[in-house]
């Protein structure tokens with residue numbers, strides 16, 4: 001029985017993703033609720049029926065009190081059949097309806113609605129561009145993906161469990177009292193107006209307060225996760241206390257917003273109690289007066305009393321349900337700041353797969369300043385013929401990585417065009433573009449999975465033998481065989497830890513090299529691909545790299561000029577522009593920037609951020625081949 005209801009809606013059913021999700025709350029929720037339409041209609045019906053039955057039972061109780069006033073000997077004869085029908089209804093039909101109501105809520109809606117939202121929200125966020133992720137905390141994004149779905153589930157639950165039920169119940173109460181004596185509805189209607197006003201006040205204040213709270217909580221998660229992911233820097237600079245203070249600031253903000261929210265609930269509770277007192281005194285007092293005047297039966301007084309006492313008990317629950325509904329709506333609204341953001345970098349509707357025939361790359365007056373006045377790339381025009389090997393050098397911040405990221409379409413250029421084999425990279429599908437490009441980065445972070453999964457990331461359908469061959473080529477096979485993780489998994493099955501932290505930098509770089517070897521894409525981008533390797537391994541890997549470059553168009557960013565000196569062509573970027581362009585010897589002979597870089601190389605390293613300043617840069621060269629060495 002459970003399974004039937006649990007399978008009523010498939011949260012993973014195919015759907016057409018929406019690049020621009022609605023920015024308003026209700027349309028946003030409705031888009032996720034669409035697959036649940038049938039279930040929601042049924043839940044509304046059962047909820048209304050359940051409320052009507054509650055009212056019916058109270059009416060029946062009044063009726064029973066009235067028949068008690070008659071002759072006991074006559075009761076069975078006159079009302080036996082009705083009483084038996086009532087018993088049958090209570091014993092069998094009511095539990096059945098109740099079971100249907102609960103199963104729809106607990107089995108069909110609750111587990112599936114949250115799952116559907118989480119799955120689709122994650123799918124949406126995954127489609128965001130690299131630039132989008134750079135502008136936020138990963139922890140905050142994750143927090144929103146985690147807390148929005150249960151909040152939306154709670155909204156649905158309260159809507160059917162409390163709101164629909166209580167509305168139906170209150171309407172039923174008015175009808176029942178009106179039927180007994182219309183005057184009895186006067187205090188009830190008065191109460192309803194005040195109660196409505198109280199709910200309106202609460203709702204208006206609770207949603208923003210809860211959104212502020214949720215916002216503050218997400219910030220806490222963002223800061224906490226930021227400290228955990230960068231724990232090495234935290235420890236290295238002995239900044240535990242600073243980090244704690246930084247988090248405390250956010251934690252305190254969360255406490256302040258939470259306190260503001262809780263004040264609302266206390267005020268609401270006090271007002272509700274006062275209102276309920278008025279209701280009981282009003283209705284029961286009036287019913288008693290009518291009875292004393294002989295205008296109402298004992299049954300009417302009993303039913304009216306039962307009704308308001310039940311209402312009295314229910315209002316707290318309704319109020320709680322209504323506020324939790326709006327509190328959860330506030331959380332959903334906060335989550336929407338992440339989940340409802342449009343995908344700005346997307347495939348054009350007519351995007352075709354990239355047809356990579358030769359691997360010719362053209363940049364046409366390409367500019368990208370990350371939305372700022374300077375930085376990035378500035379008016380770069382360039383043609384790289386198919387199969388050419390290009391070395392890209394320049395000072396730190398010259399725009400080398402920007403060029404590579406634009407080529408991969410991690411961002412859309414602010415001006416100009418990039419063509420690969422004559423096709424504009426913004427007009428082909430992103431998947432096909434990135435399939436055609438292999439990239440090895442300086443900071444090769446791996447996924448928290450097994451070595452095998454990480455290498456196969458380059459080509460998931462590769463065979464075991466192909467994967468091992470790639471690892472061998474990257475000089476990774478031997479050390480991989482020696483790996484063993486904390487759970488005893490060894491070799492290719494060993495887990496590499498978050499971002500590959502359980503491996504050395506050189507090991508990480510070799511694994512990421514193996515996956516690019518496996519991918520075997522026609523265009524190769526190397527961003528300091530061997531920077532983390534010791535010279536012995538590097539020498540061996542250089543051979544592998546030269547082998548890999550065979551027949552491919554290559555752009556290699558290098559800080560160590562010796563690794564690119566033999567390339568067909570060297571491009572020197574300076575301040576986002578191409579300063580020099582030509583083979584090693586020609587550039588050396590020209591005596592410009594490249595020649596000065598080369599001259600300043602010591603032991604194969606090149607200096608630096610400030611080539612004018614000899615003393616500083618030479619020191620940096622000796623100690624740091626990363627940032628300082630260009």
Ligand SMILES: Nc1ncnc2c1ncn2[C@@H]1O[C@H](COP(=O)(O)OP(=O)(O)OP(=O)(O)O)[C@@H](O)[C@H]1O
Pocket residue numbers: 134369370374375376377394395396397398399400401402403
């Ligand atoms: N995501 C970003 N948002 C804003 N500005 C950025 C971003 N990425 C890079 N920049 C800016 O663009 C300029 C070029 O950066 P880029 O990373 O391309 O330099 P680079 O030549 O690769 O430097 P390095 O050798 O240090 O890696 C820098 O001034 C940098 O501050």
